[in-house]
Amino acid sequence: xxxxxxxxxxxxxxxxxxxxxxxxxxxxxxxxxxxxxxxxxxxxxxxxxxxxxxxxxxxxxxxxxxxxxxxxxxxxxxxxxxxxxxxxxxxxxxxxxxxxxxxxxxxxxxxxxxxxxxxxxxxxxxxxxxxxxxxxxxxxxxxxxxxxxxxxxxxxxxxxxxxxxxxxxxxxxxxxxxxxxxxxxxxxxxxxxxxxxxxxxxxxxxxxxxxxxxxxxxxxxxxxxxxxxxxxxxxxxxxxxxxxxxxxxxxxxxxxxxxxxxxxxxxxxxxx
Amino acid sequence: xxxxxxxxxxxxxxxxxxxxxxxxxxxxxxxxxxxxxxxxxxxxxxxxxxxxxxxxxxxxxxxxxxxxxxxxxxxxxxxxxxxxxxxxxxxxxxxxxxxxxxxxxxxxxxxxxxxxxxxxxxxxxxxxxxxxxxxxxxxxxxxxxxxxxxxxxxxxxxxxxxxxxxxxxxxxxxxxxxxxxxxxxxxxxxxxxxxxxxxxxxx
Numbered sequence: 001x002x003x004x005x006x007x008x009x010x011x012x013x014x015x016x017x018x019x020x021x022x023x024x025x026x027x028x029x030x031x032x033x034x035x036x037x038x039x040x041x042x043x044x045x046x047x048x049x050x051x052x053x054x055x056x057x058x059x060x061x062x063x064x065x066x067x068x069x070x071x072x073x074x075x076x077x078x079x080x081x082x083x084x085x086x087x088x089x090x091x092x093x094x095x096x097x098x099x100x101x102x103x104x105x106x107x108x109x110x111x112x113x114x115x116x117x118x119x120x121x122x123x124x125x126x127x128x129x130x131x132x133x134x135x136x137x138x139x140x141x142x143x144x145x146x147x148x149x150x151x152x153x154x155x156x157x158x159x160x161x162x163x164x165x166x167x168x169x170x171x172x173x174x175x176x177x178x179x180x181x182x183x184x185x186x187x188x189x190x191x192x193x194x195x196x197x198x199x200x201x202x203x204x205x206x207x208x209x210x211x212x213x214x215x216x217x218x219x220x221x222x223x224x225x226x227x228x229x230x231x232x233x234x235x236x237x238x239x240x241x242x243x244x245x246x247x248x249x250x251x252x253x254x255x256x257x258x259x260x261x262x263x264x265x266x267x268x269x270x271x272x
Numbered sequence: 273x274x275x276x277x278x279x280x281x282x283x284x285x286x287x288x289x290x291x292x293x294x295x296x297x298x299x300x301x302x303x304x305x306x307x308x309x310x311x312x313x314x315x316x317x318x319x320x321x322x323x324x325x326x327x328x329x330x331x332x333x334x335x336x337x338x339x340x341x342x343x344x345x346x347x348x349x350x351x352x353x354x355x356x357x358x359x360x361x362x363x364x365x366x367x368x369x370x371x372x373x374x375x376x377x378x379x380x381x382x383x384x385x386x387x388x389x390x391x392x393x394x395x396x397x398x399x400x401x402x403x404x405x406x407x408x409x410x411x412x413x414x415x416x417x418x419x420x421x422x423x424x425x426x427x428x429x430x431x432x433x434x435x436x437x438x439x440x441x442x443x444x445x446x447x448x449x450x451x452x453x454x455x456x457x458x459x460x461x462x463x464x465x466x467x468x469x470x471x472x473x474x475x
Contacts, residue, residue: 164374164378165374167378167381168381171381177417227414233414233416234381234414236384236385246352246355246356246357246358246386246387246388247356247357248357248358248359248387248388248389248452249276249277249357249358249359249389250359250447250452250453251357254453255447255448255450255452255453258447258452258453259444259447259448261274261276261334262359262440262443262444262447263444264330264331264334265276265330265334265336265359265440266437266440266441266444268328268330268331268336269328269433269436269437269440270433270437272295272328272429272433
C-alpha cells in the first residue's frame with residue numbers, strides 16, 4: 001500500500017525520517033500550496049528533488065550557484081537547450097568545464113535547498129510510491145538525509161512556536177498608531193513589502209496568504225516578524241463573525257437601569 | 273434578589289483563586305484538586321478544576337458574584353459557560369512568569385472573540401522582586417494602549433478593589449457610550465478598527 005497522507009498530520013521531517021530509517025527506494029510526491037514537488041530516494045538517500053512545473057535544469061543550477069558566468073551560461077543554454085542533464089553533465093566534464101564532483105556538489109546543494117523550502121509546507125497531500133527509479137535523464141546524487149532531518153526538526157519547532165504565537169489565521173493585522181520602532185531603520189525584504197501592502201483590518205491572514213501564495217508557515221513568519229518589529233498588531237477582521245457571542249448582563253436592561261446598577265457596584269466596592 | 277457576575281480568568285497559577293478570596297465576603301467556594309503533573313505541582317499543590325466562586329453583597333436586592341475560571345487548558349470548555357451573562361472580565365497575569373504570557377494572550381483572544389463586554393488585565397504579583405514592569409508586560413501581552421493594564425497584588429484587598437473598580441469604570445463608560453445596547457452585530461465589530469485609508473483589500 002502506498003504511503004499517503006497530509007503533511008498536516010505527518011510532517012515532511014517525519015516522512016524523511018521514515019524513508020531514511022527504512023532505507024526506502026521510490027518517489028515522494030507532495031502537493032504544495034503553489035506547486036507539486038517530487039523527490040526520489042534510493043536506499044534511503046535523496047537522489048533527486050524538483051518541482052513538476054519546473055524540473056531541475058543543470059545549467060540553471062550551475063549559473064545560480066555562480067559556477068558559470070552569464071556569458072558562458074547564455075552560450076551553453078543556446079547550444080545545448082535540447083540536451084538532457086545527464087548528457088549535458090557528461091559534455092561539461094569531458095570538455096573540461098567541470099569536474100564530476102563539482103557538478104554533483106552543485107546538484108546536492110540545490111536539492112537540499114528544495115527540501116529546505118519544502119519544510120515550510122505544513123499542509124498538502126503526499127504520496128510515496130515505492131520502487132520508482134529517478135528519471136533516466138537526471139544525474140543521480142546520493143544525499144544523506146540526517147542533516148536535513150535535523151534542520152527540518154529545528155524548523156518544525158519554529159513552526160510550533162509560530163503557531164502558538166499566531167494560532168488563528170482568521171485574524172487580521174492593522175498598522176499600530178504609534179510604531180515602537182523607527183520605521184526608517186527597518187530593512188524589509190521584497191516579500192515583507194508585498195505583505196505589508198495587504199495589511200488592513202479587512203484582510204485576514206488567511207486571505208493574504210491565499211493572494212500572495214504563501215504557505216501557513218511563511219505567512220505566520222512574516223506576520224510575527226512585523227508584529228515583533230512593532231509595526232503592526234493583530235486584530236479581529238472587520239467581517240469576523242464569532243461562532244457564538246455570549247449574552248452580557250445588560251442585554252435585557254435599559255441603559256439607565258444598567259448605569260444605576262454599575263454605579264451601585266462602584267459605590268459598594270469603594271466602601272468595602 | 274438580582275445577581276450579577278464578573279469573571280476572573282488567566283493562566284494556570286496566575287492567582288485567580290487568591291484574588292477572589294481576598295475580596296469575597298464569604299469563604300470562596302473553590303473546586304480545587306491536587307495537581308498530578310510534577311512540573312505544575314512544583315508551582316502549587318492544587319488547582320481549580322471547575323470554578324471559584326466569591327460573593328460581594330451590594331444591597332438587599334443586589335449581589336455581585338466573582339467567578340474564577342480554571343487555569344489549566346483542558347478545562348477551557350468551562351469558560352463560555354461561566355461567561356454567560358457577565359458584566360465584564362478580568363484577565364489576571366503572573367508578572368513574574370513570562371512563560372505564561374503567551375497563554376494569557378490566548379485566553380484574552382478567546383474571551384474577546386465571544387465576549388463583547390469590557391475587560392481589564394491585572395498584572396499580579398507586582399510586589400515580587402522579579403515582577404515584570406507593567407509597560408514591559410503591555411508589550412509582551414501585545415495590549416493596545418486603550419486596554420487597561422492594572423498593577424495588582426492579589427493578596428492585598430485595596431489592590432484587588434482597584435482592579436474591580438477599574439473594570440467597573442470601563443463598564444460604565446461602555447454603557448454610557450451606548451455600545452452595550454447596540455445590536456450584537458455591531459458589537460462584534462468593536463475589536464477591529466475600521467480603515468478606509470486606501471490600503472488594498474486582499475479580495
